[in-house]
Amino acid sequence: MTTIIDTTESDACVLLGWRAPYDTAAMLGFLRLRAIPGMERVEEGTYTRTLRLMQDGQEHCGWLSVAFDEMRAQARVTISNSLAGVLPTLINRVRDAFDLDADPLAIDAVLHSAFPSGAGLRVPGTVDGFELAVRAVLGQQITVAAARTLGARLVAAFGQPITTPLAGMDRLFPTPAALIAASGDELGRLGITRQRQAALKALAEAVLEGGLVLSPGVDVAATCARLRALPGIGDWTAQYIALRALRWPDAFPAGDVALQKALGVSSAQAATQAAQGWRPWRGYAVLRAWQSLH
Incomplete structure (x- = not known):
């Protein structure tokens, strides 16, 4: 029998900060292209999704939304009451999912010469x-x-x-x-x-x-x-x-065709060679390379 989970109780809200710059439009654009109807959506600067978390053998189901306030460098996270019991875990996952703990200055110091316009790009993560x-x-x-x-x-x-x-x-x-x-x-x-x-x-x-x-x-x-x-x-x-x-942060899918196109190479080996100077931030270089195609 199918279980229907009801999450219509009152909600909680937390504010999570980040270190500027942060290209929130790029983050939301990445997620918008991949949003799965029925469980995700991106509209009016807000990402919303349903979610299941397992903790200590218990299942917690509900929803969350993340809205960005660039003036205050804060993400406003609204969480259904049904997820209140896993709030600390959920906060950590949201921070990871939106890469809120990145140090953009340290990353840009390595990547700026190759990708001068990508200082605010973050690596989209996941809550699951x-x-x-x-x-x-x-x-x-x-x-x-x-x-x-x-x-x-x-x-x-x-x-x-x-x-x-x-x-x-x-x-x-x-x-x-x-x-x-x-x-x-x-x-x-x-x-x-x-x-x-x-x-x-x-x-x-x-x-x-x-x-x-x-x-x-x-x-x-x-x-x-x-x-x-x-x-x-x-x-x-x-x-x-x-x-x-x-x-x-140093992940590098060298076989990615779009990445190779952005780097102007035609093989995984050539992409890997081109990226040697970007360690330990090759993952951020990947996002900057993909973004350069647009």
Whole structure:
């Protein structure tokens, strides 16, 4: 039986600061292009989403919104009352998701000569490492718009319904257990290829069993090696997950075609060579390179 989660109680609000400069328009633009209908939206300078957090064996479900006040260098985070019990954890995840703790001066000191207009760019993270990894798999070798379409279908088919006071926000992202239980035919009807199905199921099993932790603070090299050992996950996907979910500032998906185009090279080896001088901030260089294409 489907459980409907009600989160219509009163809400909480916290203010989180950052060190300027911060290109909030670029951050919101990145998230807007990837927002999955039913669980995410970006409008009027505010990012809103539904969310499930597990803590001490308990499930906490609700929603949050993040609005930016550039004059005060603050993010105003509104959180449903149902998430009040995990507020400290949620604050840390929001800080990671929006890269609020970055030191832009230290980063720009290394990258300015190559990317002089990118001082305010931050690396978009995530509040849920498993979700980000699934979305990375769905996005392999297809456009951002196509990946968003697959994500929307996956959420509609396997995401748990949730009741919120926010119009159109009525789904949670699927759990690892839900993806493991999904049949190949069900996933295939969504347009997910067999190769991606195998990757999603292996990823979900590794996370559910506890052998794969996708959050900041883990051993990045070991985690990337575990990811690459899964079927259908190569270095690009592992590096992308390291960049956004593990919060590794030196992550570098050298095989990314858009990155190579921005750098004016035609191979992963050439991209890696071009980026040697950007360590330990190659992840921020990736965002600046992508932004330069627009």
